[in-house]
Amino acid sequence: MVLVEQSLNGFQFGLLLFLLAAGLTLVFGIMDFVNLAHGSLYMMGAYFAATFTAWTGSFILGVLLALGATLLLGIVLEFVALRHLYGRDHLDQVLATFGLILFFNDAVRLIWGPAGLALPLPAWLTVPVQIIPGVYYPAYRLSIIIVALAVAALLYVVVMRTKIGMLIRAGASNREMIGALGINIKLLFTLVFGLGAALAGLAGLMQAPILTVQIGMGENILILAFVIIVIGGIGSIRGAFLAAIFVGMIDTLGRAFLPDLLRMVLSSAAASTAAPALSSMLIYLLMAIVLVVRPEGLFPAAKR
Amino acid sequence: MKKTFWLAGAMALALAQPALGADSIKIGFVSTFSGPTAAIGNDMRNSFELALDHLGRKMDGKPVEVIYEDDGQKPDVGKQKTEKLIQSDKVDFIVGYIWSNVLLASLKTAVDAKTFLISANAGPSQLAGELCSPYVFSTSWQNDQTPQAMGTYMNQKGVKSVFLIGPNYAAGKDMLAGVKSTFKGQVVGEEYTVWPSQLDFSAELTKAKNSKAESIFVFYPGAAGVQFLNQYAQAGIKAQIPLYTAFTIDELSLPLQKENALGVPGAQQWVNDLPNPENKKFVEDYRKKYPNLRPTFYGAQSYDAANLINSAVVAVKGDTTKKDAMKAEMEKANFKSVRGPFKYGKNHIPIQNFYLQDVVKDADGQLALKTVATIVKDSQDGFHDKCPMK
Numbered sequence: 141m142v143l144v145e146q147s148l149n150g151f152q153f154g155l156l157l158f159l160l161a162a163g164l165t166l167v168f169g170i171m172d173f174v175n176l177a178h179g180s181l182y183m184m185g186a187y188f189a190a191t192f193t194a195w196t197g198s199f200i201l202g203v204l205l206a207l208g209a210t211l212l213l214g215i216v217l218e219f220v221a222l223r224h225l226y227g228r229d230h231l232d233q234v235l236a237t238f239g240l241i242l243f244f245n246d247a248v249r250l251i252w253g254p255a256g257l258a259l260p261l262p263a264w265l266t267v268p269v270q271i272i273p274g275v276y277y278p279a280y281r282l283s284i285i286i287v288a289l290a291v292a293a294l295l296y297v298v299v300m301r302t303k304i305g306m307l308i309r310a311g312a313s314n315r316e317m318i319g320a321l322g323i324n325i326k327l328l329f330t331l332v333f334g335l336g337a338a339l340a341g342l343a344g345l346m347q348a349p350i351l352t353v354q355i356g357m358g359e360n361i362l363i364l365a366f367v368i369i370v371i372g373g374i375g376s377i378r379g380a381f382l383a384a385i386f387v388g389m390i391d392t393l394g395r396a397f398l399p400d401l402l403r404m405v406l407s408s409a410a411a412s413t414a415a416p417a418l419s420s421m422l423i424y425l426l427m428a429i430v431l432v433v434r435p436e437g438l439f440p441a442a443k444r
Numbered sequence: 445m446k447k448t449f450w451l452a453g454a455m456a457l458a459l460a461q462p463a464l465g466a467d468s469i470k471i472g473f474v475s476t477f478s479g480p481t482a483a484i485g486n487d488m489r490n491s492f493e494l495a496l497d498h499l500g501r502k503m504d505g506k507p508v509e510v511i512y513e514d515d516g517q518k519p520d521v522g523k524q525k526t527e528k529l530i531q532s533d534k535v536d537f538i539v540g541y542i543w544s545n546v547l548l549a550s551l552k553t554a555v556d557a558k559t560f561l562i563s564a565n566a567g568p569s570q571l572a573g574e575l576c577s578p579y580v581f582s583t584s585w586q587n588d589q590t591p592q593a594m595g596t597y598m599n600q601k602g603v604k605s606v607f608l609i610g611p612n613y614a615a616g617k618d619m620l621a622g623v624k625s626t627f628k629g630q631v632v633g634e635e636y637t638v639w640p641s642q643l644d645f646s647a648e649l650t651k652a653k654n655s656k657a658e659s660i661f662v663f664y665p666g667a668a669g670v671q672f673l674n675q676y677a678q679a680g681i682k683a684q685i686p687l688y689t690a691f692t693i694d695e696l697s698l699p700l701q702k703e704n705a706l707g708v709p710g711a712q713q714w715v716n717d718l719p720n721p722e723n724k725k726f727v728e729d730y731r732k733k734y735p736n737l738r739p740t741f742y743g744a745q746s747y748d749a750a751n752l753i754n755s756a757v758v759a760v761k762g763d764t765t766k767k768d769a770m771k772a773e774m775e776k777a778n779f780k781s782v783r784g785p786f787k788y789g790k791n792h793i794p795i796q797n798f799y800l801q802d803v804v805k806d807a808d809g810q811l812a813l814k815t816v817a818t819i820v821k822d823s824q825d826g827f828h829d830k831c832p833m834k
Binding site: 360 | 479480483635637638643654671678679
């Protein structure tokens with residue numbers, strides 16, 4: 141029973157990480173663009189949702205408006221700033237997007253203040269539901285699982301079964317060639333970046349009721365997203381999905397069961413101190429192993 | 445070009461010099477002014493500024509100059525800022541420190557330079573014990589004291605078993621050790637989480653729920669407290685297992701925790717409604733000076749720190765080179781604390797009362813913290829025996 145519940149916790153965390161990593165891997169893999177400000181879009185999604193929910197009084201409406209706003213913000217950001225950086229090398233991109241993180245953090249401080257916001261849930265999402273006899277799970281976390289799975293399926297269909305998806309995949313394999321074939325590569329990139337931004341915003345606004353909406357909320361989690369795209373293979377949506385579930389599971393199950401395992405060999409005090417440190421290391425250990433064994437990631441996108 | 449540069453530099457120095465003249469009292473203030481916990485640092489600064497307003501911005505007739513530095517909640521940055529304030533700004537006092545790990549990293553710099561350090565929040569056990577120093581005073585508490593009061597209250601309520609959750613750093617360990625030292629029931633489980641990066645407590649909450657403990661105790665300061673309470677309520681555990689807290693619900697987190705905090709008790713040495721006249725003045729003037737904000741215990745401790753410094757400066761008639769005389773004066777705690785009764789143990793940690801606070805709806809229908817009872821009177825920390833000072 142405990143195992144079922146802890147696995148669900150891990151699965152839910154993994155799906156959330158997938159939403160963040162999917163946008164990152166699309167932008168990195170297809171546009172060859174390192175976007176450190178992806179975490180800022182995650183933060184903006186949460187701030188938009190909190191603001192719009194307060195304005196409209198409806199959680200669902202607030203969330204939908206916030207999604208649109210993040211999509212728009214992503215497109216504007218790409219148009220104003222980022223498209224001038226595509227030709228530059230990665231270090232310039234890292235510097236510029238790091239500057240954007242600082243910009244967004246201070247912009248949020250100016251607009252919303254330093255204290256953070258709350259995004260309260262409607263009552264029907266705050267009750268635990270019985271999923272199998274004897275196991276109760278928070279309704280909101282369950283809804284995260286459902287929404288994220290739906291988005292993953294939608295992404296799969298769009299990327300694998302539509303013309304846009306075909307262009308995106310072609311862009312990932314050979315940028316110059318599809319440009320030469322008369323495809324408007326600039327427009328395609330703007331679309332991809334907007335899609336990535338909306339995914340990041342979705343992750344942020346779904347995480348917001350669980351955590352708080354606060355400045356810098358995207359920075360810690362962005363590191364995990366980078367780990368995931370490295371493990372999964374850069375540019376690969378399928379890789380990002382599997383790696384995200386993997387990382388979410390390892391993180392949660394490590395925290396859940398490692399302390400008890402360690403207590404068998406260490407003193408109780410030493411175990412409770414060492415376990416959280418060790419469980420947060422597990423993910424990076426996994427990444428190191430993947431980098432040694434398969435440097436291109438577990439499920440790399442098609443070769444360039 | 446180069447010449448103009450040097451000239452400009454020399455002018456800047458010349459201009460800066462008079463303001464930093466020997467005839468002012470210089471105070472360095474290290475706290476967190478950026479990142480997720482910046483609201484705490486702002487509250488401390490607001491309260492310190494209010495105290496200076498109340499003192500006429502002078503101590504014994506000398507103007508007071510405060511230099512605020514941001515530690516970003518990082519021990520290494522806090523140490524650097526402390527060094528900068530002491531070595532290049534040459535401050536007379538250094539105040540602040542929210543986080544125990546930041547304070548522990550910065551402590552040696554202040555003590556070695558014989559600069560008075562007033563901790564306005566952090567209270568690691570080492571500070572009360574083996575690392576106590578003639579140059580270090582606290583206007584807060586030793587970390588263990590507040591959870592010890594909570595443990596005592598849980599005994600009074602007849603709680604039989606508890607599951608403990610806290611962050612894995614100096615203060616987190618002190619807090620959980622504090623509850624364990626007074627709570628007479630059974631400790632069913634004890635979980636530490638990665639600090640400050642871990643914000644999802646689903647694994648720990650699931651464990652607590654399945655442990656069949658009768659109660660949960662947590663210590664999560666700042667935004668983490670909001671996240672813990674949200675998740676505790678969403679998981680439906682609030683209806684099953686009551687929560688007891690230390691430093692998890694305050695005036696900064698309450699507007700974000702909202703109804704989730706209703707009826708969750710906490711222990712504290714200061715609550716906004718304590719009935720002494722100094723406290724009334726502090727709370728009223730704070731709300732006048734900073735509309736829409738309410739002072740927290742962090743602010744109350746900073747307000748006290750300014751008054752403690754003032755007492756020392758007045759006693760030596762503004763001659764801050766008389767360190768022994770200032771130390772002797774501060775040991776008397778010759779000022780009116782907003783928390784009421786306040787005296788120092790030989791390790792310079794306050795001996796004070798701890799109160800039970802609850803979250804209620806006030807007259808305006810807003811959620812507010814309210815004193816319910818006095819849990820312990822004249823509580824002294826358990827580490828003063830280890831302090832070699834006489």
